Amino acid sequence: MAKPGKQSGRQYTEAEVRAILERALREAQTRDVGHGELVAAAEEIGISRATIEAASRDIEQIRGEDEARAAIVARRRKGFRSHLFSFVLVNAFLFAINALTPGPWWFFWPLLGWGLGLAFHARAALSSDVSPRQIRREAERSAEQARREERRRLKEQRTVERLERKQRLERSAEDLGHAVEEGVATVLSRLAQEIRGSVPPAPVEDAARRQRIASLDADDAEPEALDEEEAERAGRRGRSRR
Known part of the structure; x- marks a missing residue:
């Protein structure tokens, strides 16, 4: 088994680096690698970011040509x-x-x-x-189709955003209307309470006194009515004797 120090000091040729990386990629778990991860991994082995960017553009061009073909x-x-x-x-x-x-x-x-x-x-x-001409035309066609799809997606997104904004405005207006109605009802209720509070109710004693006075007046009025009735009867008897 090789020692760590000796292992870390080993040097590899370009062909060996490619072979090692290809073998490692084949044996590693298959997953998509992001562009940032690719650049970071390349910088770890001394490859500049510009070189990786240029190589990635070439790979994307080759991929586009393969897809067009x-x-x-x-x-x-x-x-x-x-x-x-x-x-x-x-x-x-x-x-x-x-x-x-x-x-x-x-x-x-x-x-x-x-x-x-x-x-x-x-x-x-x-x-x-x-032919390269057919590939170029197909790539232009795919790019134009992608642009149309992007415009359609943006249009649908703007439509959805307008609908959501309209619904939010309608809900806000409805909430404001409810708030105004509740506020008016609260103000009217408070005014009614203030009006009722400004007119003091009649005391219980005054009401009882008025009731007793009314009963006494009724009692006094009853004998007077009887006297008037007796006098009227006596007058009729006197007229009948004459």
Whole structure:
């Protein structure tokens, strides 16, 4: 077993560094590495940040070209599958017509002509060769599509933000209206309490005194009514005797 000091003093060539890093990456747990982590790991082994930035740009360009090439090949093969399906369907229909109608066999003429075009299409669709011009156009197309998607996402985000802002304003206005109603009700209640407090209620003794006076007046009025009634009766008897 090598000693730590001797192990730390070892030197490696460029090929050995690449081999060690590739082996370590293969044996390490598979996960995505962020750009900051990549730059920090490179600086640990003496690679400058500018070199890492340039290499990462090259890798991103190569990745973009690979994605563009794969998209072009996939679109070609998808078009060929659609062409093949139409070829089989239409020529089967022509064969059925030719078989069910009297006359010579003629369906193989469109079959041969269309089959020749299908063969050329298959040759182009099944090939993985893509020109740099096609890759550049596909990259521009992907970039334009990404920009449209980003604009659409931003538009949807702004729409959602406007709706949320509108809902917040409506809730604030509703809360303000409730607060104003509660405040007005509180003020009116307080004014009513102050008005009721400014008029003192009649004491219990005054009310009892007024009740006794009213009863006495009623008692005095009753004998007077009886005297008047007796006098009226006496007057009627005197008039009847005359």
